[in-house]
Structures are given as structure tokens and as C-alpha cells.
Amino acid sequence: MPAVTRRENLKRLLEQRFNGRIADLGRAIEKDDAYVWQLLNDKRNIGERSARHIELKLELAPGSLDSATMSGQTALTADELELVQRYREASPTWKLMLRILAKQRGETHEDIPGDVRAILAKVAGQHVPDDEPEAHHGKPRALHQSPPPPYRKK
Numbered sequence: 001m002p003a004v005t006r007r008e009n010l011k012r013l014l015e016q017r018f019n020g021r022i023a024d025l026g027r028a029i030e031k032d033d034a035y036v037w038q039l040l041n042d043k044r045n046i047g048e049r050s051a052r053h054i055e056l057k058l059e060l061a062p063g064s065l066d067s068a069t070m071s072g073q074t075a076l077t078a079d080e081l082e083l084v085q086r087y088r089e090a091s092p093t094w095k096l097m098l099r100i101l102a103k104q105r106g107e108t109h110e111d112i113p114g115d116v117r118a119i120l121a122k123v124a125g126q127h128v129p130d131d132e133p134e135a136h137h138g139k140p141r142a143l144h145q146s147p148p149p150p151y152r153k154k
Contacts, residue, residue, distance in 0.1 A: 006046040006065040010039060013058065029057040 018024040038044035
């Protein structure tokens, strides 16, 4: 069973970190492309020595490839798990709005167009006042349970 887990975790790493490029993964672990292809396509087993070598070269925690949850990755906090659960339960419209916000994550709240904020407020049934100070440590502003402001044309 470890061989299957190792292979699946290596495939996941290939997609996440190397955009599916076998050559890039091969360079990172200092192995030939053909060898990496064989590992990924069940033509060669990922043994103990190979697994530890890959983890070392990719700066993963020892044993990460053997873990069903990729223990080399940071575990989610309780708050993050709750957000994931709430996202899964959200309506398609709400999920769309969250994706829009995620694309704008590098911008400040003031940079998000007013019409987008109004739509977000309507969908969420909540409102973020324009005059609320930024939360410390770059955390998002709290949402307040209040009706959205009337839409104003500029």
C-alpha cells in the first residue's frame, strides 16, 4: 500500500508544484525524466530510499510521501476547517462571490469596486462598512449583521 500512496502523492506534487511537467520534477529531484515517468506510471516502485531522496530534494518532512494526508504540508486550523465546511455548504452564487474576492486578495478593501461590495453584501445578507478600520495583521474585516446600504450611482 505505501507504493500506491507514494505514487499518488508524487503525482499530486507534480501537478501542484511543477504544473504537470515531468522534466521540472526530474531536475528538482536530480533524476532522469524517464525514471520519473516510470515512477509515476507504475513501471517502477518508489522504494524507501527513493521516497526519502525525493522528500529530501523537495524539502518535505521525512515520511511525507507515505502519508495519506501529505504530512509535509501545514495542517488546517479549526477556523480554516470551519471556512472550508461553510464554503461547501454555500450556494453557487456565494461561491462565485468568494472566488471574485480571492482574485482581488492582493487589493485593499477600498480597491474592491463599490458595486462588487454591494453585490457581496446582498448575497451574504451582511455589510462591511467603509469606515471600519483594518483588522490587525492583515486579517480581513469582520462582517456585521446589518442590511446592505442602498445602491448609489457614481
